[in-house]
Amino acid sequence: MWDAPWLIWTTGQAHEVNRREISNPDMVVEVLRALRHQVGIGAEVIHAEWAKPATVVPSAVLPNDVTAAQLAPLHHMHHGPLGANARLHSHLLDAFEDRPWLAVEGDSVWAEAVHSMFPQAQHRPLVHALIHDAVQWHREAPCDGWSFRVDLRESGAVMAATAGESLQWVHHLAGGSTAEDALYAMVNAAHRGDMEPQQCRVRWSGEEALTQGWSRFMEVSPAEVGSEERPSSTWSALFQTLESCG
CATH class of the missing domain: 3.30.420.260 (Protein of unknown function DUF3822, C-terminal domain)
Structure with missing residues (x-):
């Protein structure tokens, strides 16, 4: 989990939560590389970011093929423009009968670092x-x-x-x-x-x-x-x- 400048993680082998401050964004990849050596390249990985603004959008106001770009104006209306290195993730909440969409801000540098080390990683807001x-x-x-x-x-x-x-x-x-x-x-x-x-x-x-x-x-x-x-x-x-x- 990324809570800039803190990286927080836990593994299945040890049920302890670890934290490390990373003041230089370029070091995120190096820390993740060390974690990959610890857990293995094929490990199941879930990643998230702490306290990012989110917007729920009813499916009824959206077209059939929804993209993050289509959710962006509604998200910006509530939270303002995205900052530098920010990106918008879209998630369909299909467990609900009305199937709303969730737009969540994220850090593109963090997402790229995770997927460069763990291509199989799942993003869960x-x-x-x-x-x-x-x-x-x-x-x-x-x-x-x-x-x-x-x-x-x-x-x-x-x-x-x-x-x-x-x-x-x-x-x-x-x-x-x-x-x-x-x-x-x-x-x-x-x-x-x-x-x-x-x-x-x-x-x-x-x-x-x-x-x-x-x-x-x-x-x-x-x-x-x-x-x-x-x-x-x-x-x-x-x-x-x-x-x-x-």
Whole structure:
């Protein structure tokens, strides 16, 4: 996972999360080459980028053959023009009945570096993984209100909400946002959807300090790491969410 200037990774052999700061973008390839020697050239690889802006576009407003270029004007309307070295990825959310499209920003330098070392690598946007987790949560424990799935840290937040198996909302927060900022975003989204916060619930991963005060408004629970062992990092649950979104 790329969170410039940090590279964060885990492997199947060791269930620990590692981080390395890479101040020179040219060194990304060298670090990935070292990881390739560690895991093997043919290893299954999933890659993502942290807290990139995303836009959901209903299929009804799009032509049959959708490209990222066709999604770009709608994405720019919400988030502004793409920055230097940025690219727009498009993903069809075909698990939903209305089959919306997801447009997610990405770093072209990062994507090229990953695919030069791991041509087989699969790109999974974090927001897509959170959406998938929210739907699975509803299947396991149905909720009459919205289910929020968020990952939040000092560097920002990635947020999504579903009602049953219907996608309602995606959002991201910039670095330096507070627990109150994230709570306000969720409560405001629920109100716009004619939903009372008390009917909603939220599953979080990341930094617990940034969830303070939420339980006064809705049910709050941490994402499970799926191991009896203490997680090695605040990133452990997020990596598990990414892996489960196949």
